[in-house]
Amino acid sequence: MAVLLSGGVLVSFAKTKNSCLDCHSNLPEPLGVSAEIYSQNVHAQKGLNCTDCHGGDAESDDPEKAMSRSLGWKGKIERRQIPELCASCHADAERMKKYNPGLRVDQFQQYKTSVHGIKWARGDSKVAVCTDCHGVHDLRSPSDPRSTVHPANIATTCSHCHADAEYMKTYGIKTNQFANYQQSVHREAMAVRGDLSAPTCTTCHGNHGATPPGVANVTNVCSNCHLFQAQLFGKSPHKDAFATMGLLGCVTCHSNHAIKHPTDDMIGTSRNAVCIQCHSDGDAGFKQAQKMNEDLVTLANAIEASDRLLGQAERQGMEVSRAKLQEAGARDALLKARVTVHAFNERELKEDTDAGVAVTQQTYTAGEKALHEWKFRRVGLGLSLVMIVVTLVGLRLYIRNLEDQENKQI
């Protein structure tokens, strides 16, 4: 009885026989399914098999029986049917609890609100469906670095359509987003520094409910990470001005996809500055921008000069760790100033930069003192060595004199 029960449990829990794969692993594309790749499929790892999507009987080696319509065999699933097929499990909270209680079950609901979902509902079969992003037989968990929806791979997945100018022709949207994103500081954080929390397409646009943020929404998206900048911008004169002119906050200066490393030159009146897009010579904003750039550059230069001097002292063997630690305060002040910039208020900015400059004055003085001490030590060493040599010569002469006298006495 116990054997039968345990056998029954085993049979229901682990469907080991898979006649579908036995055949299809030996077939060429497009019917072929690699057994190795299938074994990495998250559904297969959870105990599901081909019949859970395609129907049929995976226990039978007889193709007639295995692919019997009477046993629910659906064959190739049409694109249009895919979202609802996936939702038949993934929107069922009771069913999903058995496999992953933490997994959300509102993906299909969200999808229906997205641009992809809305167009899908209207009969567009070109838009992305579940398998376009997640894969089919090679569907892996998002935490798997090989998954098409792993944070490091999302942009590439989106670009399969959104960077294909021919494919996207009918939609009237640009296809340079991926190329721009590749140059961005966010991509660098993800791909170079390995920071998986760095923004990718879905961070700003959403994943299942993907839709571009609108004018009112874009600062909300950026402010999820860049909170202080967003708060300062919200209190700045630019907020209302941008809204009136229909300009996107954040994006107007920093771009949306091609977000480069911000530099101090972005603020000011030089050729690279963003301020001159709106402000011209003579207006109050132009003057503010000029002063703000000067404040930032003054502090950055002061830090560089102090760092150079302390570095020289350190290489010469002087102990300057305390000054170097103090210098971190100046760097923090510069970092803070680069955030305060978003208030577009020169007086506020100057408070931050002046605090940093005060610190660099102390560290620079410490560096000068260290170099002066270094020179003093060398002079001191030289004088001491001279005295030692004089003493040695004196001793030698005294000893010789002493022993000459002793010899004379003998």
Added chain:
Amino acid sequence: MGRLVTGVRAWIDERFDLAGIKALAQKKRVPVHRYSYWYFLGGMTLFLFGLQVLTGALLLLYYRPGADEAFESVQFIMTQVQFGWLVRSVHSWSANLLIFMAFAHLFSVLFLKAYRKPRELTWVSGILLLFLMLGFGFSGYLLPWNTLSYFATKVGTEIPAQIPIVGRPILLFLRGGEEVTGSTLTRFYGLHVAIFPALATLLIGLHLALIQWFGMSVPPSVEARWRARPQEKKGVRFFPNFVLRELMAWYVALGLLGALAALFPWSLGVKADPFAAAPAGIKPEWYFLFMFQTLKLIPAKALGMDGEMLGILAFGVIGFAALLLPFLEREKPFNSQRWILALACLFLGYMAVMTVYGWATR
């Protein structure tokens, strides 16, 4: 001024027989032969030890033992205290020079056979002093509480733990617990400034008393030549001739130390973080490097024993043999003198090669 000096001298002489001490000092003679220069090494070692005591006492004025304060107090000494950098750098450089000089003195005594009868106990006290100097070096190395010293101590205290039965109690005793913590620091501080100096005072006193009692040893070859030709025997007065020459050597050492301290000040490092990973390629100071490198090279299992334990045992046996060296010399049933000489040369070569090898490898 001259009358004042004469007056003070007479006052002391009346109470302490200064003239008698002077006569005794002038009576003592130092043999002069081709190997006489080696006699300076002992005095040099003593001078460097005295310098350690002096600089150590000055450091004591500002140093604070404790995991929260030690590093900062050394930083204070190096940056805020006038000439603190000099005292600390001299103390660190002099420690290394002292151990080098102690080894040089040991090998010179060994090769010149100054350990032979009747100077056996002088040798024994000298070996114990060498071990003590190594103990000073090991305990003092932790006191700045920087990354290097923390992890070097962690690795160094793990080695005796390999000894069967007593290994773990030794580890717990050294560390004051399972890990290297503030308890280890205060323990090492106590050893470094109190217990070891007390032992050193006794041993140095004994060592010098024995040297005074037996006089300076003459190598057997020189002794034999002087026995055959007594007219060739030469010597100088210990005081003032030899002392003045010794003083010259001490001045040279002082100049060298000053130059090292000024040109290559001892670095402060980064404060120890027990939670950080050990820096890659952490090594002990050069005087332990040959042992450390040997233990690294011994396979995990050797001669049916744990490799590391075998290495520790081997060094233990060598240390014990070194201590009892004068008593191991025999003429019957076989002349062990040549064996001792050969093994000493081999060991010196081994130490030098393994030290360089350990320094050169990551």
